[in-house]
Amino acid sequence: MATTKLKGNIVNLKGNEINVGDSAPSVKVVAQDLSEITIGSDAQKAQILIVVPSLDTAVCASETRRFNTEAAKIKNAEVVVVSMDLPFAMGRFCTTEGIANLKVGSDFRNKDLALAYGVLIADGPLAGISARAVFIIDAKGKIVYKEICPEITEEPNYEAVLKIAKEKLISKCCGGSCN
Numbered sequence: 421m422a423t424t425k426l427k428g429n430i431v432n433l434k435g436n437e438i439n440v441g442d443s444a445p446s447v448k449v450v451a452q453d454l455s456e457i458t459i460g461s462d463a464q465k466a467q468i469l470i471v472v473p474s475l476d477t478a479v480c481a482s483e484t485r486r487f488n489t490e491a492a493k494i495k496n497a498e499v500v501v502v503s504m505d506l507p508f509a510m511g512r513f514c515t516t517e518g519i520a521n522l523k524v525g526s527d528f529r530n531k532d533l534a535l536a537y538g539v540l541i542a543d544g545p546l547a548g549i550s551a552r553a554v555f556i557i558d559a560k561g562k563i564v565y566k567e568i569c570p571e572i573t574e575e576p577n578y579e580a581v582l583k584i585a586k587e588k589l590i591s592k593c594c595g596g597s598c599n
Contacts, residue, residue, distance in 0.1 A: 431551070433540060435535035435538040436538050441562065444467075445459075474549065481513070482575065556585055558589065
């Protein structure tokens with residue numbers, strides 16, 4: 421069973437543990453307008469998947485703002501932030517914060533994404549929501565980067581995420597030629 425930490429205390433995660441090289445599980449999350457966003461191998465496009473516990477925390481809000489800025493530089497990948505927040509709350513956050521360069525999706529209905537990607541917190545005070553993680557999925561539906569943050573209250577390694585995104589997604593133009 422995979423683990424992370426919350427303020428130094430070990431927290432167990434449940435769900436299917438996936439790794440670099442695996443096919444990205446295909447799941448649907450709910451967009452802020454209640455439509456569906458497909459994540460994973462059936463998306464047929466490169467994706468940067470940012471999983472956060474809740475946009476209603478300072479760390480998650482900061483991370484989303486940072487990825488919103490960086491997403492504008494990544495033209496051939498869909499950037500999606502997924503939390504357990506209700507779609508209405510996510511929409512309000514995006515409007516208030518000026519989030520326009522990425523999508524937000526909610527996994528509140530069935531926790532399909534959290535279970536398929538192995539990031540559902542199994543115990544402790546945050547049981548039932550997602551741990552902080554980043555996955556990069558190439559256009560062929562393969563996981564090319566995985567980071568489950570070792571401490572839920574800390575932001576991911578932005579430099580590593582952006583470096584891999586540039587190497588695996590931008591420089592290869594999703595498997596096509598750059599014009």
